[in-house]
Amino acid sequence: MSSSEESIRLAAGDAELTITPANGCRISSLRVGGTELLRQGERYGCFPMVPWCGRIGNGQFRNGGEQHQMPLNSPPHAIHGTGRNTAWSTVRADKSEAVFSYDLAAPWPYSGRVTQIFELTEDGLTLTLGVEASDTSFPAQAGWHPWFQRSLAGGREVEIDFSPGWQEERGDDHLPTGRRITPLPGPWDDCFGMPDGVDVKLTWPEQLELTVKSRAEWVVVYDEQAEAVCVEPQSGPPNGLNTLPRLVTKIDPLEIASTWSWRRL
Structure with missing residues (x-):
């Protein structure tokens, strides 16, 4: 493990992971055998989506009788939570593992703490x-938004393989309508249900195979940009603070894990 004020680097075998706590505790780089897997840039890499994932309709959600308004950072909606815009604190870091946290604060209306753990091995993360929650219970979601490179070092474009149980129908407002439909062919900016857990395989032909898994049931796949593809495991669907709230209490925290495993081809 090496660190600076800007970044912390983990290593295992020929895998190197760089995390930037001050920039939303995102993964700024994941290199395997010297090859960069993530799109580069301060908005990219892989950032945590917390305390919500995807869009909140009109930036508004309710908690019991209280209605709250989040900033419309993707008008007319609020998108991807506040954690990616927050400086996180380093709790612990060694050669191949690191822990970070931050305390929830405005514009999020409830107090609590978010923790993110990274565990790197030579063939997985x-x-x-x-x-x-510190005191008052609140609805929340958590997940990740990785930007995987469409091509590695000029090779052939990545292939996406997964078998979802359903697709959340997307309305003209980009929010799920509440209907579950038979999965449609891409390109996608869509949420899919995988009731046995997220399991999505990315293959860069003749180079690398990477599988994203999670016990969570929802994954957003976004492949409408030329530079990258996104496979986003998350604890609930977009707008889920309103449609499928998961209440976080002092005795019942929300936890989600995801594993990326890779092998050379």
């Missing part, structure tokens, strides 16, 4: 996110 395990990510864990936890959300705890």
Whole structure:
């Protein structure tokens, strides 16, 4: 493990992971055998989506009798939570594992703590996110938004393989309508249900195979950009604070984990 004020680097075998706590505790780089797997840039890499995932309709959600308004950072909606815009604190870091946290604060209306754990091995990465409530209970979600490179070092484009149980029908407002439909062919900016857990395989032909898994049931796949594809495991669907709220209490925190495993081809 090496660190600077800007980044912390983990290593295992020929895998190198760089995390930037001050920039939303995102993974800024994942290199395997010297090859970069993630799209580069301060908005990219892989960032945590917390305390919600995807869009909240009109930036509004309710908790019991209280209605709250989040900033419309993707008008007319609020998108991807506040954690990616927050400086996180380093709790612990060694050669191949690191733990970070931040305390929930405005514009999020409830107090609590978010923790993110990275565990790197030579052929995989395990990510864990936890959300705890300090006092008042609140609905929350958590997940990740990785930007995987469409091509590695000029090779052939990545192939996406997964078998979802359903697709959340997307309305003209980009929010799920509430209907579950037979999965449609891409390109996608869509949420899919995988009731046995997220399991999505990315294959860069003749180079690398990477599988994203999680016990969570929802994954957003986004492949409408030329530079990258996104496979986003998350604890609930977009707008889920309103449609499928998961209440976080002092005795029942929210936790989600995802594992990326890879092998050379």
